[in-house]
Amino acid sequence: MYENEFDATMQLIRGKWKIRLIYELDSNPHSRFNNLQRNLKTITHKILAEQIQQMIDDNLVERHDFHEQPLHVEYNLTKKGKSLVPVVDVICDWGLENIDHLKLRETLCN
Secondary structure (H helix, E strand, O other): OOOOHHHHHHHHHOOOOHHHHHHHHHHOOOEOHHHHHHHHOOOOHHHHHHHHHHHHHOOOEEEEEOOOOOOOEEEEEOHHHHOOHHHHHHHHHHHHHHOOHHHOOOOOOO
16 A cells, blocks of 8 residues: 555655666566676675566566576566656656766766
């Protein structure tokens, strides 16, 4: 249960990794787990698995198992997940316009 619509939205994207995962899956659809971990560099296997599962549970990401050996699983954004891209773009744009760039380790959007 959410307090309101703002709380609901923020709970879906809160945390260090979910916004990064949204951007990663938006720019690299059909990503495999190891590719996500490699591209996100400092995320641990455990945290990535937890974040992906939460996003699957929230219907933001879908998991496609090809039922092959060796294991072949890909992840991509659902329609609901893709609808968050413009939302996080606005947040990114605000940050770029209002935060001293010297205080940013990196930028996620242009």
